[in-house]
Amino acid sequence: MDILYSIFVDPFMQMGSAPDLLVQTLWEGFVGGILYALIALGFVLIFKASGVFNFAQGIMVVFAALTLVGLYEKGVPAFLALAITIGVMFVLAYAIERVVLRPLVNQPDIILFMATFGLTYLLIGLGEAIFGGNPKVMIAEQLYLPKGAIDLKILGGVVTLQKIDIAAAIIALVMIGALSLFFQYTRIGRALRAVADSHKAALSVGISLNQIWVIVWFIAGVVALITGIMWGARSDVSFALQVVALKALPVLILGGFTSVPGAIVGGLIIGIGEKIGEFYWGPLVGGATESWLAYCIALVFLMFRPQGLFGERIIERI
């Protein structure tokens, strides 16, 4: 009886009695969720355009952040370092298209997937060789990202909002908005969607697959860079960030591999779900639910809606 009470009644009583704590938890979940959504967005972009599940997306986040900080440490001014890093991501996209994607065109998906594994380890090695393996501090201040916190006195308590979190949320939302406009209303956006729908038809109207792949990997690289800056500013820049990127998997399962809005909604559900779960139900099992709860949510989802919330339902004629 006690167990049932502590599962089904007590958490809600806590939420009711201390609404400021609830708001604080929701906010933290929201920010975490937005950042998961950013990582998932990188996966979705590449999956849609080239049908590749890019295992290297996580390491691209680390690699981009590491390049930025590494360049700064070597004496390059912050904003120049940012520009160079964007350039590096472009070169990376170009090289991947040339060396990995083009020779493997028309190969089964699993081959391309394995190739991105190789890419992951290449980038880990390259990053360590050039910038070293020690955790680094993100150059948030030099990039004029705000520091400190705002205390909001609401609901009879205090809710603390880190300014960097607010900035992260705003930047992420602006970027997601800009990307969806770009996809919807421009020639290249249209070409990207066309390639996602049918390679054959895209080729026949004169869309160059090679060019589109470079653009997509480049956009995914820039998304990775921004994600890296935000995550890095909240903790630090290290290879451990890669593991965080794996959280994008449950997000993708929830949202569907092919849906940009899905990535966002999925990210928010996972982010808020795991914070609320940790805070209110975590103590029941001794805490530390944050590392596995997301995967459980995803498993439950897989049973009922394998294509995800917004994924394309696959109906095949047999």
Place this chain on the structure above:
Amino acid sequence: MNETMVQSQPVVASASAPEKLLTVENVTLSFGGVRALSDVSFDIRKSEIRAIIGPNGAGKTSMLNCINGFYHPQAGRITFKGKMRQRMRPYDAALQGIARTFQNVALFKGMTTLDNILTGRTLKMHRSFFWHLFRHGPAMNEEIEHRKYCEEIIDFLEIEHIRKTPVGRLPYGLQKRVELGRALAMQPDLLLLDEPMAGMNLEEKEDMCRFILDVNRQFGTTIALIEHDMGVVMDISDRVVVLEYGHKIADGSPDEVKADQRVIDAYLGVSH
């Protein structure tokens, strides 16, 4: 009007000096041990409607795939607009003015009719990636200009009512029409149609015939089409080439082809 007159009498035009738009010479294509095309030669004249017919598996679609660069024949030459080409990619074919439709409609199913047709304008838009990123200035003017062109095509094909509908939801006949629209948006010199009337009912077929003839007459577009409906083929095409098991067995006007004994044998079967 004059132009229309001239083109509606292709026999006269071809009797003088027919300008060849595309020449296929001794093309051979095989997949492993399977010969899809052996030593096929024919030509397509400017502004004509050229039909490619033959029983199933005769190599008709393979022929189209060679022409627009999806396949690369092992032997033979393809000359388009006087230029011979080696291992051309579909992208280059599109750039040179070859558009096509597919046997099993290949549209961008998640996109609207208008967006699908706009993708046909891809090669005609030149503003750089960065203008598009901001969707501003010249990129915006360009967008409006091309949108206007696409609306004209939509008018022409009488699909105004489905302009904003995602094409995945449209019935098959309309999808085929949208696919034709996308190919037309490329303002092609050569339009390849792979079974434009397959799976259509009588009324839809009549509409499609009318569109094909109108495109040919109004814009002077050269059309090569594969079709199984013999009534349609004999009605609308100027010349017909017949393939069987990868070989060309006949080539000529519809009447000549109809009378050819090998063609009759190929279609009706013959005891050996």
